Amino acid sequence: MELARHVTIVAMSLVVVGSVAYDGVETPHGKVDRMLGGAATYIALAASYFAPVKVVAVVGDDFEREDYDLLAGRGIDLEGLERVPGKTFYWAGKYSDDMNDRITLQTDLNVFADFAPKLPPSYRSAPYLLLGNIQPALQRGVREQMNGLRLAGGDTMNYWIRDFREELIDTLRGWDFLLVNDSEARMLSGEQNLRRAAARILQMGPHTLVVKRGEYGALLFSNSAYFHAPGYLLETVFDPTGAGDCFAGGFIGYLAEQGVKQSDSGVSINQWRRAAIYGSVMGSFCCEKFGVDRFRTLTRDEIEERYREFRAFTDF
Amino acid sequence: MELARHVTIVAMSLVVVGSVAYDGVETPHGKVDRMLGGAATYIALAASYFAPVKVVAVVGDDFEREDYDLLAGRGIDLEGLERVPGKTFYWAGKYSDDMNDRITLQTDLNVFADFAPKLPPSYRSAPYLLLGNIQPALQRGVREQMNGLRLAGGDTMNYWIRDFREELIDTLRGWDFLLVNDSEARMLSGEQNLRRAAARILQMGPHTLVVKRGEYGALLFSNSAYFHAPGYLLETVFDPTGAGDCFAGGFIGYLAEQGVKQSDSGVSINQWRRAAIYGSVMGSFCCEKFGVDRFRTLTRDEIEERYREFRAFTDF
Numbered sequence: 301m302e303l304a305r306h307v308t309i310v311a312m313s314l315v316v317v318g319s320v321a322y323d324g325v326e327t328p329h330g331k332v333d334r335m336l337g338g339a340a341t342y343i344a345l346a347a348s349y350f351a352p353v354k355v356v357a358v359v360g361d362d363f364e365r366e367d368y369d370l371l372a373g374r375g376i377d378l379e380g381l382e383r384v385p386g387k388t389f390y391w392a393g394k395y396s397d398d399m400n401d402r403i404t405l406q407t408d409l410n411v412f413a414d415f416a417p418k419l420p421p422s423y424r425s426a427p428y429l430l431l432g433n434i435q436p437a438l439q440r441g442v443r444e445q446m447n448g449l450r451l452a453g454g455d456t457m458n459y460w461i462r463d464f465r466e467e468l469i470d471t472l473r474g475w476d477f478l479l480v481n482d483s484e485a486r487m488l489s490g491e492q493n494l495r496r497a498a499a500r501i502l503q504m505g506p507h508t509l510v511v512k513r514g515e516y517g518a519l520l521f522s523n524s525a526y527f528h529a530p531g532y533l534l535e536t537v538f539d540p541t542g543a544g545d546c547f548a549g550g551f552i553g554y555l556a557e558q559g560v561k562q563s564d565s566g567v568s569i570n571q572w573r574r575a576a577i578y579g580s581v582m583g584s585f586c587c588e589k590f591g592v593d594r595f596r597t598l599t600r601d602e603i604e605e606r607y608r609e610f611r612a613f614t615d616f
Numbered sequence: 617m618e619l620a621r622h623v624t625i626v627a628m629s630l631v632v633v634g635s636v637a638y639d640g641v642e643t644p645h646g647k648v649d650r651m652l653g654g655a656a657t658y659i660a661l662a663a664s665y666f667a668p669v670k671v672v673a674v675v676g677d678d679f680e681r682e683d684y685d686l687l688a689g690r691g692i693d694l695e696g697l698e699r700v701p702g703k704t705f706y707w708a709g710k711y712s713d714d715m716n717d718r719i720t721l722q723t724d725l726n727v728f729a730d731f732a733p734k735l736p737p738s739y740r741s742a743p744y745l746l747l748g749n750i751q752p753a754l755q756r757g758v759r760e761q762m763n764g765l766r767l768a769g770g771d772t773m774n775y776w777i778r779d780f781r782e783e784l785i786d787t788l789r790g791w792d793f794l795l796v797n798d799s800e801a802r803m804l805s806g807e808q809n810l811r812r813a814a815a816r817i818l819q820m821g822p823h824t825l826v827v828k829r830g831e832y833g834a835l836l837f838s839n840s841a842y843f844h845a846p847g848y849l850l851e852t853v854f855d856p857t858g859a860g861d862c863f864a865g866g867f868i869g870y871l872a873e874q875g876v877k878q879s880d881s882g883v884s885i886n887q888w889r890r891a892a893i894y895g896s897v898m899g900s901f902c903c904e905k906f907g908v909d910r911f912r913t914l915t916r917d918e919i920e921e922r923y924r925e926f927r928a929f930t931d932f
Contacts, residue, residue: 573932
């Protein structure tokens with residue numbers, strides 16, 4: 301009985317693993333030398349509108365109180381945010397005029413170089429897990445420490461696909477869904493055509509594949525069908541940093557809120573489709589201000605209003 | 617009474633003006649040295665599934681009987697297909713491996729260099745007009761010869777936007793809709809952001825703007841709203857030549873079939889949204905075989921089936 305009650309309490313919570321960083325970003329709209337960033341930060345903030353979030357990440361002793369407070373203020377559990385001597389991961393980049401390309405100016409891994417995710421015991425029975433883009437073996441290690449998962453999935457990148465292929469493929473076997481962008485999907489599958497690329501990836505383990513296409517939205521694939529989630533047409537894109545991670549946060553957050561479980565798999569299930577729309581919605585808000593600034597004021601009502609806009613501009 | 621009856625007979629017909637050409641095309645799937653092509657050809661073929669089409673174009677004395685027969689076999693009125701001494705417009709190009717880029721290898725305007733559209737009297741009372749990409753002053757001349765138009769619109773390109781800007785802007789004033797791709801929309805408006813670009817273009821005359829985005833589908837804008845028509849995910853793209861023109865043909869063809877008139881303007885009217893979906897459907901079929909080959913066997917039933925697929929992969 302005690303256990304059952306405990307399970308009920310954490311039933312909808314979501315563990316997010318990944319980087320918490322400081323970013324320096326320059327876009328045509330301005331420049332910020334150092335602001336809160338990192339995949340886990342964006343995923344957690346976006347997901348926090350839908351479900352209780354528990355973060356696993358590492359920061360240095362330069363991590364600011366106000367950044368901690370922003371996350372905690374969104375109800376995010378930071379027991380798993382390890383603080384170690386040294387500097388927080390730092391990344392700096394500059395976007396092209398149309399913001400479709402960016403160059404990396406600086407990457408200082410700092411304390412993130414030795415990141416070994418440590419799951420607090422209170423995290424292990426959470427039913428949802430989103431593994432941000434880190435070394436595949438570390439992702440697998442986290443997955444294996446969880447008990448009672450309803451859904452697990454994550455992100456990866458070209459570096460792991462190219463140089464850690466076997467490790468990654470081992471890791472993917474334990475995932476319900478994989479989130480990648482289109483070039484990563486092509487690289488992982490060896491297929492240029494997205495539909496065929498998706499078919500191959502779906503043989504690697506995940507029953508659902510999300511292919512993020514930046515401003516063009518995302519495609520959701522399962523074995524029997526696919527779904528097209530459009531991008532939102534913003535009048536001004538201030539800073540696209542983190543938009544893909546906010547997509548992931550909205551996506552898994554909504555699935556957690558809805559209590560979707562592994563056996564509810566497949567694009568034929570409406571919750572998966574709606575999760576992709578909420579992903580697009582959260583990605584669009586992310587671009588409206590620099591860094592995480594939009595999440596300082598964003599409300600669930602605004603999210604629902606934009607979701608209705610998605611309905612309006614896709615209905616025919 | 618005699619006039620009224622005549623008007624009824626042509627009520628849904630559509631005049632298409634533009635190039636009829638021979639194309640040499642190389643894609644990763646193969647190479648064809650010389651096959652039927654040209655904007656008016658693709659527009660007319662795609663539209664012919666929805667409405668009676670009347671073509672205005674010019675060909676040389678090398679134009680083949682079998683190509684004439686293909687168009688006539690689709691019920692396309694070729695009274696306005698002028699045949700003059702000389703050679704038919706010839707274009708040759710080669711696509712990149714992912715088929716998102718192409719280079720032009722050869723452009724021989726031939727008889728198309730002196731194209732001066734001549735409207736047979738029987739065409740003038742047609743209610744629908746689609747002006748393919750030719751010199752804006754020629755487009756305007758055709759528009760002015762029509763009486764009783766319910767809808768008129770057309771296409772243009774970077775060359776006219778840059779070097780014939782005033783002439784083009786003069787011409788656009790008389791159009792209900794404009795079809796361009798995203799870079800043309802940016803060039804014409806001077807705005808990078810598509811939403812703001814659309815708002816500017818809608819002040820130039822057309823009440824509806826279609827922004828074609830290749831494999832990503834198209835956006836439909838009117839003053840009050842926009843609509844997102846996705847692209848179709850083909851398993852194999854054999855040859856993208858003509859896909860944008862087939863979009864235009866499906867779009868105007870459906871509007872003509874439905875009898876949409878100028879006062880039914882606006883994205884809030886479902887027929888405009890569905891026209892954009894039929895445009896995407898026709899563009900997708902076009903890519904399935906080389907050149908116009910798909911239209912040798914395509915049926916309206918196949919079109920309707922794919923339209924239902926669009927519903928299935930966008931519904932949430």
